[in-house]
Amino acid sequence: MKARHECQPIRHTLPPHEILGREGLERLHKASSRILSELGVEFQDEEALEILRAHGARVENGIARFEPRLVEEWVARAPRQFVQRARNPRHDVTLGGGQTIFAPVYGPPFVLDLEGRRRSSTLEDFQNFVRLASRTPVIHHTGGAIVEPTDLPVETRHLDMLLNLIRLSDKPFMGSVTSPGHAADSVAMAEILFGKDGIRERPALLALINANSPRRFDGRMLGALKVYARARQAVVITPFLLQGAMSPVTLAGALAQQNAEVLAGIVLTQMIEPGAPAVYGSFLTTIDFRSGQPIFGSPESQVGTLASAQLARHHGLPFRGGGAFTSSKLPDAQAAAESVMSLLPALTSHASFVLHAAGWLENGLVASYEKFALDCEILEAMHHWSRGLDLCDDALAMDSITEVPPGGQHLETEHTLRHFRKGFRGTGLFDYASFESWSKEGGLDARARAGSRIRELLRDDQPPPLDRATEKELASFVTRRKESPG
Amino acid sequence: MSDLQQLYTAVLDGNARASKAIVEQALAEGADPQVLVTQYMIPAMDEVGRRFESNEYFVPELLISARAMKTALQIITPLLTAKGAQPIARVAIGTVKGDLHDIGKNLVSAMLEGGGFQVLDCGVDVAAEKFIEAIKTKQANVVALSALLTTTMPMMKTTIEAFKTAGVRGQIKVIIGGAPVTQKYAEEIGADGYADNASSAVTLARSLVSK
Ligand code: B12
Numbered sequence: 181m182k183a184r185h186e187c188q189p190i191r192h193t194l195p196p197h198e199i200l201g202r203e204g205l206e207r208l209h210k211a212s213s214r215i216l217s218e219l220g221v222e223f224q225d226e227e228a229l230e231i232l233r234a235h236g237a238r239v240e241n242g243i244a245r246f247e248p249r250l251v252e253e254w255v256a257r258a259p260r261q262f263v264q265r266a267r268n269p270r271h272d273v274t275l276g277g278g279q280t281i282f283a284p285v286y287g288p289p290f291v292l293d294l295e296g297r298r299r300s301s302t303l304e305d306f307q308n309f310v311r312l313a314s315r316t317p318v319i320h321h322t323g324g325a326i327v328e329p330t331d332l333p334v335e336t337r338h339l340d341m342l343l344n345l346i347r348l349s350d351k352p353f354m355g356s357v358t359s360p361g362h363a364a365d366s367v368a369m370a371e372i373l374f375g376k377d378g379i380r381e382r383p384a385l386l387a388l389i390n391a392n393s394p395r396r397f398d399g400r401m402l403g404a405l406k407v408y409a410r411a412r413q414a415v416v417i418t419p420f421l422l423q424g425a426m427s428p429v430t431l432a433g434a435l436a437q438q439n440a441e442v443l444a445g446i447v448l449t450q451m452i453e454p455g456a457p458a459v460y461g462s463f464l465t466t467i468d469f470r471s472g473q474p475i476f477g478s479p480e481s482q483v484g485t486l487a488s489a490q491l492a493r494h495h496g497l498p499f500r501g502g503g504a505f506t507s508s509k510l511p512d513a514q515a516a517a518e519s520v521m522s523l524l525p526a527l528t529s530h531a532s533f534v535l536h537a538a539g540w541l542e543n544g545l546v547a548s549y550e551k552f553a554l555d556c557e558i559l560e561a562m563h564h565w566s567r568g569l570d571l572c573d574d575a576l577a578m579d580s581i582t583e584v585p586p587g588g589q590h591l592e593t594e595h596t597l598r599h600f601r602k603g604f605r606g607t608g609l610f611d612y613a614s615f616e617s618w619s620k621e622g623g624l625d626a627r628a629r630a631g632s633r634i635r636e637l638l639r640d641d642q643p644p645p646l647d648r649a650t651e652k653e654l655a656s657f658v659t660r661r662k663e664s665p666g
Numbered sequence: 667m668s669d670l671q672q673l674y675t676a677v678l679d680g681n682a683r684a685s686k687a688i689v690e691q692a693l694a695e696g697a698d699p700q701v702l703v704t705q706y707m708i709p710a711m712d713e714v715g716r717r718f719e720s721n722e723y724f725v726p727e728l729l730i731s732a733r734a735m736k737t738a739l740q741i742i743t744p745l746l747t748a749k750g751a752q753p754i755a756r757v758a759i760g761t762v763k764g765d766l767h768d769i770g771k772n773l774v775s776a777m778l779e780g781g782g783f784q785v786l787d788c789g790v791d792v793a794a795e796k797f798i799e800a801i802k803t804k805q806a807n808v809v810a811l812s813a814l815l816t817t818t819m820p821m822m823k824t825t826i827e828a829f830k831t832a833g834v835r836g837q838i839k840v841i842i843g844g845a846p847v848t849q850k851y852a853e854e855i856g857a858d859g860y861a862d863n864a865s866s867a868v869t870l871a872r873s874l875v876s877k
Contacts, residue, residue, distance in 0.1 A: 289816040289846040300816075300846075328816045337817070358817060398766055424726075425769050469724035471863065472773050545845055 187317030187563065189273055190280035190527070194568040196493070197528035199486045205494060208487075211436035212443070213248045220245035221395045221444040225402035228448055235451045246447060254447040260496045261532075262457040264321075264414060265382045267373055268350035268644060272382075273320055275414070275459060275532045276498035280566070282537035282559055283321035284313050285503075285547050286354075286388065289328045292511070292541060292548040294631050301327035301547065307344050308638055309539065312552055314349030315637050318559040319538060324354025324388065326539070327547045335665050338362040339658045342369050346654060350644040355385035355413060360403030363387065365661060367411045372653050383414045383457050388535070390463075391419040391441040393426040397448075405445070409452040416500045416533065417445035418461025422474050425467055431480055431487070434464055439491050446497065459533060460492035462501040476505035476543050477518025482525045489529030502526020503536030504555040507543050511551035511627050515541060519551075520558055527562050553630035553637075557609040564604045609633055670697070670706050673738070677710035680730025682737040689738045699742045700751065703782075711735055711780040715865060725773065732776035743784065753784040755875040758797055758806035760788030761844075762821035767814035770844060773864040774810060781868040783808075794828035801834045808871055811857075813844045822847075823855040839874040843867060 200208070215221075220243040223229050233239040236250050261276025273281045291301040309326040313319045322345055332340055338356035345353040346369065355366030370384040378384070387408045392398040397405075408415050419441035421427040427434040446458045465481040467474050475481075485501045492499035503526070504519035519540070526534045536544070537559060539552035580595035590596050609629050611618055622628075670692060676684035685707075692702060714731040717723035723731075743753070757778050761771050768790045779785045786800050800806045809829070813819045822842050829835040839858040842851075852860035858874055861867040 330816045334817045334820055392766055400766075422769070467725075469726060470721055472725045472769060 187320070189282075189320045190563055190566045192278045192280065192530050192566055194528075194566065196489065196530040197486055197525070198490050199483065200490050205490065208432065208436050208439060208491065209494070211433075212439035213251070215395070215437060215440035216246040216251060216444060217248065218245070219395065221391075221397065221441060223397050223402060223448070224399040225397070225406075227406065228397070228402045231451050232448060237447075244444065246444065251443050251447055254450040255443055255495055255497070257450045257454045258446055258458045258497060259455060261498060262414065263382050264352045264386055264457075265374060265378075265384050266350060266352040267346065267646070271320070271351040273352055275386075275457070277532075278530055280527060280531055281320045281533050282318060283323040283354075283533065283535050284309060284319060284326050284552065285536045285539040285544070286323055287325050287328065288541075288545055288547040289330060290542075290546045291327055292546050292550070294549055294634060298509075298546060300330045302331040303329040303340060303344075305329070305547070306341060307348060308549070309547065309552070310344055310348040311641075311643075312549075312634070312637055314351060314644065315640070316538075316556050318556050318563060320351065321386075321533070322349040322351045322353040323535065324356070324386075336662045339365060339661055342366055343654060343658050346373060347646060347651065348643045350646075352384070352386070355387040355408065357387050357389060357401065357404040359400060360407050361665075363404040363407035367407060367413060369654060369657060370413070372657060373650060380412045383412060385411075385413040386459075386533070387413060387415050388461075389415045389417050389445065391417070391445060393419045393421050393441060394437060395441065397441075397445060402448075405449065406452060409449040409456045409458075412453055412456045414457035414459060415445075415449055416459040416461040416535075417442050417449070418463050418500065420463045421465070423464065423466045423480065424469065425472070427464075431484055435484065435487055435491065438462060438464060438488065442492075443495070458497065459500050460488070460495065460497040462488035462492075462499070464488065464501075465505070474507075474543050476507050476540075477514075477522050479521070481505070482521055485522070485525040485531070486529045489526075489531055493530075498532035499529075500533040500535060501529070501531045502534050504538055504540050504551070504558065505536065506541060509542050509546075511541065511548050511554055511630065515551060516554065516558075516626075519555055523555075523558060523562065527566060549634045550627050550630040553609060553633045554626060557606055560607050561604065607633075670702070673702060673706040674710045677707050677731055677734045677738070678713055680727060680734050682730070682734040685734040685738040686741065689741050693741070693745070699745045700749075703739070703742060703746075707735055707738060708782055711782070714780060715777075715868075719865065728780070729773075729776050732780040736779050739779075739784075754782050755808050755871065756784045756786060756804060756806045757808040757810055757871065758786045758788055758800035758804070759810040759812070760792035760797065761790040761812045761814075762818050762825060763791055763793045764821060765813050765815050765818035766790045767812070767844070770814070770864070771810075771812035774812065774843065774867045777864040777868050778810070778871060781872070783868075783871060794825040794832075797825060798828065798832045798834060801829075801838055807837065808839045808841065808875060810867070810871070811840065811842045813842070813847060816846050819844075819846060819851065822851075822857070826855055826857065839871075841867065841870055841874065 232244045238245040291305045306329045313322045356362035419438045427437045449458045464484040466478045489499045505522040506515040506518035508515040538555035539547045541548040673688045841859045842857045849860045859870045861870045
């Protein structure tokens with residue numbers, strides 16, 4: 181097992197993969213500006229509309245329209261990159277600036293457990309996934325609602341989730357968005373952890389604010405957005421687009437709409453709190469027109485990730501996109517193929533924050549333990565991949581090439597001895613053994629090996645130490661809020 | 667007399683403008699509204715359903731056919747009601763309080779409409795009172811509840827409880843659905859039925875009202 185702290189976020193050395201030429205960017209940008217200035221975006225919150233109006237947006241019947249200059253001016257105030265703090269400073273992460281952060285799946289109401297049962301997820305599952313995120317080096321961020329603890333009462337569930345996110349992992353985590361009150365509780369708990377000023381200096385929370393597309397932000401989301409922006413916590417503005425249902429069916433139209441929605445949301449955050457951290461989010465996919473069900477892992481969505489990342493970069497914003505997406509019901513070949521296909525564009529486009537990077541199954545309805553381990557194996561390979569190609573003299577290895585005669589071998593050269601440990605070995609989940617040794621080990625497939633890996637990881641029950649006084653204060657806050665939920 | 671086969675084709679092709687025009691003209695020429703519905707429109711929707719089941723028709727085609735059906739029904743229903751005829755059933759459908767997901771609910775709604783039900787769409791984020799009003803004032807006899815969030819699923823239970831308190835539970839059938847909802851949950855909260863997709867929702871509703 182690798183040490184807990186060994187793995188760092190990806191720092192890109194290769195250039196980002198950009199698929200839009202100047203003209204393409206321009207066309208999307210123009211379409212998006214037209215949406216913002218002519219059609220506008222609906223904000224289902226009076227105060228948000230007031231703020232927009234007061235700062236120069238044209239507001240009419242709940243719809244705000246924005247002139248391109250206004251958008252540019254306010255989007256420019258959002259930071260290009262920012263640090264999200266973790267309770268262990270070694271786990272602080274930088275969003276933007278050419279780094280990629282991986283976080284687990286978010287939101288599934290079901291789990292596929294190690295006995296192969298698909299069932300409603302519980303607090304125990306939630307705790308297990310927090311532990312897994314904490315113990316897995318390639319996961320840099322604990323995430324938020326990794327699975328929904330459906331055995332807990334709805335009104336106070338977020339409190340237990342936050343408490344466990346803080347207790348069982350010392351990596352950064354996400355705030356609740358289920359209501360403005362829940363957002364306020366998240367902020368209060370982050371303040372207990374880092375102090376009031378501490379979280380204003382550097383955000384401790386990242387919150388997922390979805391647009392209720394097309395061209396609408398709903399009241400609940402705006403309520404949460406206001407709470408987080410005022411507290412200078414980071415928001416990820418994500419239009420969640422199912423092409424053909426919540427946006428045009430064609431990718432270009434979907435991208436134009438997405439861009440308009442994100443920018444509208446970011447303009448609002450900046451008008452509320454100039455300089456507050458905000459992320460350009462994309463969650464763009466297709467549907468199966470035979471049923472209306474979403475398809476996750478489709479090639480359109482992957483091209484969408486590449487283009488979205490480029491648009492975000494164009495606006496100087498950190499980008500959230502991609503994930504280990506799949507529509508498959510099992511951690512099988514389809515799941516692996518779709519996940520790799522969906523993670524790669526996030527990597528090559530230098531996505532800053534990749535939510536759903538491990539554990540996602542069945543269109544996000546299910547979190548799978550085994551898939552979590554399998555996805556981490558892919559992430560491990562991606563860390564390696566992103567290091568690119570070292571071309572220094574030692575890597576060119578002229579000495580070693582000279583030393584070995586024609587037909588000789590490199591296995592025992594001094595150069596090989598010096599370098600071979602740096603090569604990719606994975607986490608040991610993928611099988612590189614001979615047929616005979618593999619058979620001797622039980623002839624297991626990757627899924628079975630993943631199951632054992634998870635059991636192993638969950639056995640060691642040592643949460644990262646948390647200061648007693650802080651833990652007590654958090655616990656009493658939770659007790660208080662449970663007694664009188666606001 | 668206009669060619670009524672064209673009405674069948676208009677619904678099948680999802681041509682709302684044509685279905686409206688044909689119905690208007692046919693009625694002006696003295697056609698029996700009941701005949702238009704039972705002999706042309708419902709068979710057309712049955713064919714739409716068949717094509718959907720066999721993957722010839724996709725969701726957008728299903729929706730435009732349902733719209734063509736609905737447009738024609740808007741003209742015909744008042745005439746039928748005046749004559750004392752009743753639709754198969756009146757369904758009040760909505761996504762429960764706190765929940766804004768409506769893509770699935772809209773599909774179910776369109777399919778029910780296509781299946782000859784009169785649908786009262788209450789929208790999203792719907793409180794129990796709104797359903798009760800639909801039951802009391804619009805004589806809904808089926809209530810269809812949709813929820814996509816585990817945090818709003820308990821609202822289904824609350825809503826059913828509210829029906830009991832309001833004394834209307836006995837006069838309606840309650841069906842529920844949405845991705846996280848299960849048959850087991852439906853049984854637990856005392857709903858009358860659960861379906862996991864829009865076409866089984868129609869079959870379910872039919873079987874419940876014919877009981
Ligand atoms: C699209 C979507 C959205 C869109 C909704 C747009 C819209 N206009 O509906 C938007 C972006 C607004 C959204 C918002 C949110 N969402 Co959402 N969303 C989805 C998604 C991807 C697809 C839902 C969908 O439309 N499916 C397609 C339709 C056709 O399928 P369906 O709804 O299941 O309906 C079919 C059947 O279930 C059945 N059916 C449906 N209703 C009924 C009713 C009856 C009576 C019957 C018989 C049958 C029936 O028939 C339908 C047709 O076949 C699901 C994940 C998923 N894979 O399902 C998440 C999902 C439901 N959302 C989720 C979450 C968490 C949210 C947010 C809280 C996220 C956030 N941070 O903002 C918000 C909540 C907003 C709110 N208050 O409601 C979670 C819920 C998990 C949980 N723990 O409860 C899911 C599972 C995704 C995830 N893993 O995070 N979401």
